Amino acid sequence: MAESVADKINALIDERWRDLPKPPGNAAIAREIRRETGLSISTGYLWMLRTGQRGNPTGDRLQALAKFFGRPPAYFFDHEVTSADMELAACLRQQGVRMIALRADGLSEQSQRAILELVERARRIEKLDDADD
Numbered sequence: 001m002a003e004s005v006a007d008k009i010n011a012l013i014d015e016r017w018r019d020l021p022k023p024p025g026n027a028a029i030a031r032e033i034r035r036e037t038g039l040s041i042s043t044g045y046l047w048m049l050r051t052g053q054r055g056n057p058t059g060d061r062l063q064a065l066a067k068f069f070g071r072p073p074a075y076f077f078d079h080e081v082t083s084a085d086m087e088l089a090a091c092l093r094q095q096g097v098r099m100i101a102l103r104a105d106g107l108s109e110q111s112q113r114a115i116l117e118l119v120e121r122a123r124r125i126e127k128l129d130d131a132d133d
Contacts, residue, residue: 005076006052012069013050015090026050032068039064 003011017023024032027043034040041064048054049065057065057076066073070093092098100119104112123129 004052005055005057006050008076009046009049009065012071015087016069033064037064037067039067041065 013023013029023029026046030041030043030046033046039060041061045054045057045061049057062073062076065071065076071089092101100115104115107115
């Protein structure tokens with residue numbers, strides 16, 4: 001199923017503030033976008049995007065969203081991008097994760113499985129997946 005601009009923005013907001021019980025409100029998010037990017041987006045416009053009342057951000061607003069969430073502007077209009085793609089992109093923004101993935105490229109399937117086993121063991125040690133059990 002294709003995700004709308006509203007779905008994508010809401011998912012990005014949830015991802016960015018995943019460690020909080022709920023993300024901040026639109027006014028706080030708009031302030032944070034202005035603070036981090038130097039580009040302005042109004043609280044009302046952000047609300048319209050998040051509720052689907054506007055679905056085609058352009059110009060400075062599109063640039064602000066793209067820069068703030070670390071996505072290319074085209075991301076908001078690519079209907080083939082899924083939530084799984086978004087999760088992967090978020091993980092790959094972390095330099096260590098990106099380096100592991102890049103260095104594993106070209107290794108045999110057996111070596112890739114061995115690396116995955118090490119990662120799974122480290123996640124168990126750090127109790128990162130306890131909530132999934």
